[in-house]
Amino acid sequence: MNIEHPAITQTMETxxxxxxxxxxxxxxxxxxxxxxxxxxxxxxGGEIVLEENLEDYLIEYLGAQYKTAE
Structure with a gap:
């Protein structure tokens, strides 16, 4: 007698x-x-940056500083 769960049988087949x-x-x-x-x-400058990483790239690699205008 071979008893196997139907999900396992389906996975093995498909x-x-x-x-x-x-x-x-x-x-x-x-x-x-x-x-x-x-x-x-x-x-x-030859580097590719994801748009979502642009702010981090500007800060870490180009030394950008984000400030609030006074």
Whole structure:
């Protein structure tokens, strides 16, 4: 007698159902984050920076200082 859970039988026959297709990887930005197709990027002096990392890049690599106008 072979008793197997139906989910295991289905997985063995069709593969894992919860696998999600991953977006295509295009590289790594200057801050070390993965760049995927469709991401907004900025090029600064030959470096590629994700838009979401721009403020950190300006502070860490270019010495920018954010201030409030008085």
């Amino acid at each position: 593969g894992y159902a919860n696998m999600v297709s991953q977006p295509e990887h295009c590289g790594i930005d200057a801050m070390g984050d993965e760049i995927l197709i469709g991401d907004s990027i900025i090029e600064i």
